[in-house]
Amino acid sequence: MEDHTKHARSVPLPAMQQNLNYVYPQIFWVDGCANTSTSCPPTPPVAPFPPPVPDRSKKPRSKRDRRSGSFLVISMLILLALTGVGLSMFQIFHLEKELAELRESASPEHIPPALEKLIEQKEQLVKRERKAAHLTGNPVQWDLPLEWEPVSGHAFTSGIQYRDRGLLINETGLYFVYSSVLFRGSTCSNHVLTHLVYKRNPTLPGSHVLMEDKGINYCAGQKIWARRSYLGALFKLRKMDSLHVNVSKIALVNFEESMTFFGLFKL
Structure with missing residues (x-):
């Protein structure tokens, strides 16, 4: 019995390679379109994104x-x-x-x-x-500028002289100046309440306002009312400057030492 394997024909290697070399068509993607032979339709314009919706949960500060x-x-x-x-x-x-x-x-x-x-x-x-002073309210008032208590209670002066109803600077430098006034009345008149701090210097004419506060519409009807005014800021003061406090009406000022006071300290 003959061996059938001897009659098997061997295929040359080049012929097999020719059968495997199959040419695939080329495919191109243009704007998401597969393009072989036909052209793609024009791409429609892209609509812009809508503007962001404002957050209405955040209300403006009152x-x-x-x-x-x-x-x-x-x-x-x-x-x-x-x-x-x-x-x-x-x-x-x-x-x-x-x-x-x-x-x-x-x-x-x-x-x-x-x-x-x-x-x-x-x-x-x-x-x-010793460059600080704290003056408290003095109920005995005759005229403006306001008169202050420099010694009793919480009041003191250290390196700053209290003279002629004001604080006298004896050394040029930076000072933090503050003043608090409590206005109080039993009837409502709605006059403008003015509270200001000003300085004088013998080498300069007149006075110069450093800070000022004005109050309006602070009461209603005939009820008892109260309004506090506070001023405070940093200033460069010269030697021989004197600082004073004025108000629009002395009769409306409450002179308790914890409510009405005036002072400064050197930085």
Whole structure:
């Protein structure tokens, strides 16, 4: 029996390669269209995106919100001012205590040069620190500018002289000046309430307004009313400047020391 495998014809390799080399048609994509032989229709123009819809959930801030924000800023400024004054007075207290101990430890007739120099340096430091004043309301008023209490209660002057109803600057520099006035009445007249701080200098004519506040529509009907006015800002003051406070009507001012006051401190 003959082997059939001997009669099998072998196919040459080039012939097999020719059968496998099949040419595929070329396909091109143009704007999302498969293009072989025919042209694609023109692409329609793309419509622009609509504008974003405004968020109507956020309402504009009301006058009450703005007033609350202003009151918060003013409260923070007052707190910072009082904190700075408190720290300064704390440092002054310790310096004065150290000076007293140094004077007690040394004989007034025989003070060593090194100790004398140290005492002098500390005295100069104390003088530089003492640049602050806080005046409170004085119910005894005769005329403008307002009269103040410089000693009793919370009032004090340190490195700043109170003279002629005002604060006298004895060293040029940057100062934070503040003033608070409480207006109160039993009847409503709706007169304009004015509260201002101004300065004078003997080398310059007249006076110059530093800060001013005016109040209108502060009461309604015949009810008892009250309105507080606060002024505070940073100024560069010169030596011999004197600062004073004016109001539109003294009879409407409440002179409680926690409500009506005037002061400054040097930075």
